[in-house]
Amino acid sequence: MKIGILAVQGDFEAHRKTIERLGAETAFVKTAPDLETLDALVLPGGESTTQLQFLNDEGLFAPIVERGGKTLPIFGTCAGAILLAREVKNPPQASLGLVDMTMVRNAYGPQIESCVTQAVTTLSDRPVEMVFIRAPVIERVGPAVEVLARRDDKPILVRQGRILAATFHPELTGDVTIHSFFLKLVRDVR
Amino acid sequence: MAEELTFSTDPQWRVKVGLAEMLKGGVIMDVTNADQARIAEKSGACAVMALERVPADIRKEGGVARMASPKIIREIQAAVTIPVMAKARIGHFAEAQVLEALAVDFIDESEVLTPADEENHIWKHSFRIPFVCGARNLGEALRRIAEGAAMIRTKGEAGSGNIVEAVRHMRAIVGEMKRLTLLGEEELIGASKQLGAPLDLVRWVARNGKLPVPNFSAGGVATPADAALVMQLGAEAVFVGSGVFKSSDPDRRARAIVKATTHARDPKAVLEASEELGEAMKGLDIRQLDEKELLQTRGW
Numbered sequence: 154m155k156i157g158i159l160a161v162q163g164d165f166e167a168h169r170k171t172i173e174r175l176g177a178e179t180a181f182v183k184t185a186p187d188l189e190t191l192d193a194l195v196l197p198g199g200e201s202t203t204q205l206q207f208l209n210d211e212g213l214f215a216p217i218v219e220r221g222g223k224t225l226p227i228f229g230t231c232a233g234a235i236l237l238a239r240e241v242k243n244p245p246q247a248s249l250g251l252v253d254m255t256m257v258r259n260a261y262g263p264q265i266e267s268c269v270t271q272a273v274t275t276l277s278d279r280p281v282e283m284v285f286i287r288a289p290v291i292e293r294v295g296p297a298v299e300v301l302a303r304r305d306d307k308p309i310l311v312r313q314g315r316i317l318a319a320t321f322h323p324e325l326t327g328d329v330t331i332h333s334f335f336l337k338l339v340r341d342v343r
Numbered sequence: 344m345a346e347e348l349t350f351s352t353d354p355q356w357r358v359k360v361g362l363a364e365m366l367k368g369g370v371i372m373d374v375t376n377a378d379q380a381r382i383a384e385k386s387g388a389c390a391v392m393a394l395e396r397v398p399a400d401i402r403k404e405g406g407v408a409r410m411a412s413p414k415i416i417r418e419i420q421a422a423v424t425i426p427v428m429a430k431a432r433i434g435h436f437a438e439a440q441v442l443e444a445l446a447v448d449f450i451d452e453s454e455v456l457t458p459a460d461e462e463n464h465i466w467k468h469s470f471r472i473p474f475v476c477g478a479r480n481l482g483e484a485l486r487r488i489a490e491g492a493a494m495i496r497t498k499g500e501a502g503s504g505n506i507v508e509a510v511r512h513m514r515a516i517v518g519e520m521k522r523l524t525l526l527g528e529e530e531l532i533g534a535s536k537q538l539g540a541p542l543d544l545v546r547w548v549a550r551n552g553k554l555p556v557p558n559f560s561a562g563g564v565a566t567p568a569d570a571a572l573v574m575q576l577g578a579e580a581v582f583v584g585s586g587v588f589k590s591s592d593p594d595r596r597a598r599a600i601v602k603a604t605t606h607a608r609d610p611k612a613v614l615e616a617s618e619e620l621g622e623a624m625k626g627l628d629i630r631q632l633d634e635k636e637l638l639q640t641r642g643w
Binding site: 160161162163164165166167183198199200202203206207210231232243244258259262263264265267268269284286287322325 | 364447602
């Protein structure tokens with residue numbers, strides 16, 4: 154099982170470590186041909202404007218939309234979740250449109266509002282540690298989207314079929330609950 | 344990952360280092376007004392540094408270089424959605440307090456500005472905003488981390504357009520870290536004394552072979568190949584100061600440096616980024632500068 158990680162900008166290295174700890178093989182994705190042999194794709198945290206620019210420049214945007222729309226499992230965290238949304242606000246920007254949700258960027262404010270907190274998810278009984286960094290808010294989810302965790306009543310971890318999106322950074326904690334769940338999704342698809 | 348975070352489990356520390364993690368693989372550009380900030384964001388910069396004069400102009404014009412005016416910082420914050428950093432003078436904790444009140448995303452305690460304290464740096468643990476500090480060697484980097492810096496960058500020689508000092512500093516930091524990994528437990532106390540750095544940090548580096556915070560490069564990047572060079576030497580992201588807006592075509596040069604940073608190990612991509620760029624900033628031969636003209640010797 155080979156998990157690709159978009160490695161143009163952001164905390165792709167943290168995702169690599171977490172996934173390898175769980176025993177899966179990883180590969181960094183920087184160009185369109187890198188996508189070909191993957192069983193799944195991770196879109197890491199970082200700056201969504203920077204990442205978006207690279208998806209366009211490297212011709213990655215269309216192939217991710219195409220494969221994500223068919224069978225490829227995808228997991229996006231923070232900026233990666235913004236890229237997955239159908240609609241992005243504050244300000245509006247292009248996105249892959251693979252999850253039927255509306256995202257508001259930097260919705261909690263600047264870095265001074267960033268925090269580490271805990272919340273219960275539907276994935277386990279224990280609360281999961283969550284790192285929010287200049288995080289977005291999911292303002293709306295469509296009927297096909299399952300909400301797996303909330304913070305202040307707003308969805309923060311959602312799933313649409315084999316696509317998973319978190320507004321926080323599970324890759325920056327020692328807790329592997331959410332990555333384990335994603336790898337299970339990938340195995341189920343295979 | 345867990346092991347890496349054990350240097351400190353303090354939530355505030357982790358949130359600070361977390362933002363630094365998000366900037367990896369990217370380019371942070373110096374900007375002096377909202378228009379430049381928009382150009383930087385459009386070219387794919389992952390953050391901007393708001394300041395009144397770029398280092399090349401500070402060098403040329405002389406005088407005391409201070410924190411940028413709140414007006415400039417506010418205009419830049421309003422113009423972009425990417426993180427906005429700003430510089431405070433070394434040791435000037437009151438400037439840093441003002442920057443925190445402005446809610447900038449990152450503070451650079453920078454040798455580019457005229458130092459306010461020649462003995463002490465800012466105690467950065469008492470701020471909620473993360474700090475980046477410059478370093479020329481491992482001891483200096485670890486002293487800054489001990490004070491609470493969440494990101495280290497090489498000092499290089501700001502405003503020179505000459506990469507030689509950034510290379511020297513990156514090689515020094517990486518080389519000293521490699522050396523620590525070869526030492527036995529009993530040798531680390533001596534190493535700590537020699538580096539002038541706290542033992543817990545020295546031990547952490549000896550075990551992990553890297554800094555406990557992201558390690559970026561700054562001070563002299565002027566071309567895409569410069570960015571590719573420092574990235575291959577171990578930088579995790581690049582600061583570009585005067586290199587973009589002192590060149591003949593800032594928009595194109597900004598994009599090119601962003602591209603070369605991401606694809607640092609792909610010479611074809613760096614070649615593409617290097618074509619038809621116009622004139623780079625002229626630059627200075629460091630060996631022709633007097634010791635007192637160097638910015639890198641500020642701080643310790």
